[in-house]
Amino acid sequence: MSFLYPSFLWALGVLAVPIIIHLFNFRRTMRVYFSNNRFLKQVKEASTAKRRLKHYLILFSRLLFLFFLVITFCQPVIPAKEQLGSDRSIVIYLDNSQSMSAQLADKTKGLDAALGFARSIVQLFPPDTRYKLITNDFAPFSNVFKTKPEMIDLLTQIRLSSVSRTASEIQERIRQDGIRAKEIFWISDFQKSTFGKLQTNRDSSSNIHLVPIAFAAIPNVFVDSAFLENPFAAGGEKNVLKVRVRNDGMRDVDQLNLKLVINNVQAGTSSVDIPQQGVAETSFDITTGLSGINKAKISFNDFPVSFDNDFYLAMNFTEKIRVVEIKNANTPTPIEKVYGNTGVFQFTGFSADNFNYNFLSQADLVVVNGLNSIDPSLVSALQGYLDNFGNVLVIPGNRPDLASFKNLLRLPNVNVIENTQPMDLDRPDFDNPFFENVFEERSVSLAMPKATKKLDWGADRSALLRFKNDQPFLSSFSRNGKLYVMSGALESELTDFYNHALFVPVMYRLAASGKKNESRLYYSLRESFIGVRMDSLQSDEPVRLIGQEELVPSQRKVGESIFIDLPKFSISNGFYNLVSQGDTVNLLAFNLDKSESLLAQYSGDEVKKMMGDGTNVSIFEATSVGTFSNEIKERYLGTPLWKYALLMAIAFLVVEVLLIRFLK
Incomplete structure (x- = not known):
């Protein structure tokens, strides 16, 4: 035990006052004469003994009253287990992720309990202590230390955030302050799904205090x-x-x-x-x-x-699907007609001798239609396009050149078939994902078109369409992109496929499967950036995200795509319009990272072991603000005893009054 004001111990000299009063009785005595005082003497002796005991008890009570009264003003304390550094700097990490909205056993929300713990820290430490508050947003206010009034005001502004942080991200953010020793209070639910791995190169000069927010067993x-x-x-x-x-x-x-x-x-x-x-x-x-x-x-x-x-x-x-057709001449073809819906497709047709190779990089699907011979430079460009995850549909002419098609298709068994007769196509495989959701009814008696085979590449059990003799008519081959090959030409004397009801959905599916960078249904807020393709990016004006608030994120344009860096501390789950030059060009939906919904937690002991189980890592097991405050006082401020000393002083004063009043 020690005293906050030991100099006040000199006041113990006041204990001499009741002793002096007891030793020197200043009351004047009166002598009374009696004829026979034998009986009075016996009574006097008995009364003197009782009076002496009463006086001693009263003296003892007075001495103890004065002693404990002096000790009260000396402020006795049991010394604290831990001491703050000389710089008195405290860093508080407060987890304000969405999972902190779950309830504790007493129905208190996790964030409310965490804020109560943080306020206790600020209110209990000495006034000259400096604080830094870090939340999941990594907001600018966490860059500098705050005074006690600033910190209390800042805590009133903390709300739930859509951002989740891993333990390594939090450690790195704390280290940005420098290497000076400090106290770190880590207030979190220590969620297993988002905690991740801790960095091993910890700063042993910093004391880390884990404050777990333990939820009740809540399903989600x-x-x-x-x-x-x-x-x-x-x-x-x-x-x-x-x-x-x-x-x-x-x-x-x-x-x-x-x-x-x-x-x-x-x-x-x-x-x-x-x-x-x-x-x-x-x-x-x-x-x-x-x-x-x-x-x-x-x-x-x-x-x-x-x-x-x-x-x-x-x-x-x-977004429109961009289709490029390379054909023999500038005449209308079935391909141009099927992709003529301008609300869905952006179609461009070129003759083979007047083709601009720059259009390849912008196309979702390239259709090589009706060519008998393919120029080597075009073959090289198409192969580069395929290697760059492009999609190509090859439809031969009525007299295909075997060498050029071998170079393009890179199929070892490809051959040219001559003098064949039209054959019936077999009905589609309704279980093939390619035809999923195309047919209202799976009719076995579906009338199928005929086609004349000009190319053969051997057996293909996974062909999209086959002849009735099980030979492939339309096959798909995986390169980096997709290569689709049709065995016959789309000419009236060779096939009626392009007039059949099956032609439109097949061609639509081929185009849709080649669509690049299509907008996703939703994005996770854990993603760092997203890419969106836009029909026109002619202006240098940056695009904006308009949702709950308007944002101008960091962005960069590559061709006709734009890549946006997500400002995690500003964006929240919900809808955001992508606006360019005042027009809404796209809609983006953002959802919380689903790992945030997995509420399983690490215990304080488990986290301490992951941190190396060092002596500089401690755990606060408090479940309420009151018990947490008491634990802070015991660890850092010591246990004050002046209240107990005052109670003892009052108790002995009462004892003295009772002795005087009732002891005869």
Whole structure:
């Protein structure tokens, strides 16, 4: 034990006063004469003994009263277990991710408890202590140390953030302050899914105090992923939205009702049963053809964890598929007619002797149609385009040159077939994903077109279309991109395929499969940048993101694509319009990183072991602000005893009064 004001101990000299009063009785005595005082003497002796005991007890009570009163003013304390450094600098990392909205056992939100702990730290330490507050946003205010009033005001402004941070990111951010020794309070729920790995090169001169926010055992349901069966619904055709829902809890969820809203109009509902720690899939039929930009949201009720009950989707059908046709002459072809829908396709046709190779890099699909011989320079350009993840459809002429087609196709068994008769095509394989969602009914008696075979490349069990003799008519080969090869020419005397009802969906699917950089349904806020292709980027004016607030993010343009660096501390989950020159050119949907919805936690002991289990790492096990404050006082400020000393002084004063009043 020690005293905060030991100089006040000189006041113990006041203990001599009651002793002096006791030793020297200044009251004057009176002598009384009696004829016989034998009996009075006996009474006097007995009374004197009792009076002497009473006086001693009163003296003892007075001495103890004065002693404890002096000790109270000396401020006795039990010394603190730990001491602050001379610079009195404290860094507080406060986890304000969305998972901190979960509830503790006493129904308090995790962020509210964390803020209470942070306020206790600021209020209890000496006034000259400097503080730095770091949150998941890594906001500018975390760059400098703050005074106590500034820190208290700053804590009132902290809100939940959409940004998740790994432990290594937090460590790196703390190190940016320098290498001077300091106290670090790490207030977090230590979520397993986002914690990641700790860096091993820790600064042993810093004392790290772990303050775990331990949640109650709360189940959580969230959307794991969502996708369209037909990623590009050309012409607004029927589509199906597939949704996978995950249950992170330890009990089954029955009859969870999901609702799909498109453009603020309810488009469907679905009920799903999800096993514990499992995933279930459901679907929504999108029967109404969608075009342009559409805002979709999947929502459900899941209490008490509700931060991930909404899932946002951007259904953009504004980007056109760019098709380039290379043909013999500038005459209309079936390819030009099928891709003539200007609302869906941007079609450009060139003759083989007047082709601008620069158009290859901009095309989603290149159709080489009706050529009998292919120039070596064109072969080289097409191979480079394929190697760069391009997509090429090769349709031979009526008299293909074997050497040039071998160079282009790079198929070892390719041969030219002559003097053949038209053959019937076999019905499509309805289970092939290429034809998924094309046919309303799977009719076995579907009338099929005829075609004359001009190229042969051997057996192909995975061909998209085959003749009835099982030989391939349309095959797909994987390069870096996709190479599609048709065995016959699209000429009236050789085939009626281009007049058949199957021709349009097949050609649409070929074009849609080649679409590059198409807008995704949604992005995760954990992504650092996104790439979006736009039809026109003629202006140097930067594009803007307009949602809950307007942002001008860092961006760079490459060709007709724009790459945007996501400002994590400013952007939140929801919809953002991509605006260029005052026009909305795209819609982006952002959702929280799904790992944030996995609420499993590390304990304080587990985190300490990951940090090396060193002596400079300690754990605060407090579950409430009151117990946390007491633990702070015990560790850093010591245990004050003046209240107990004052209580003892009052107690002995009461004892003295009782002795005087009741002891006869």
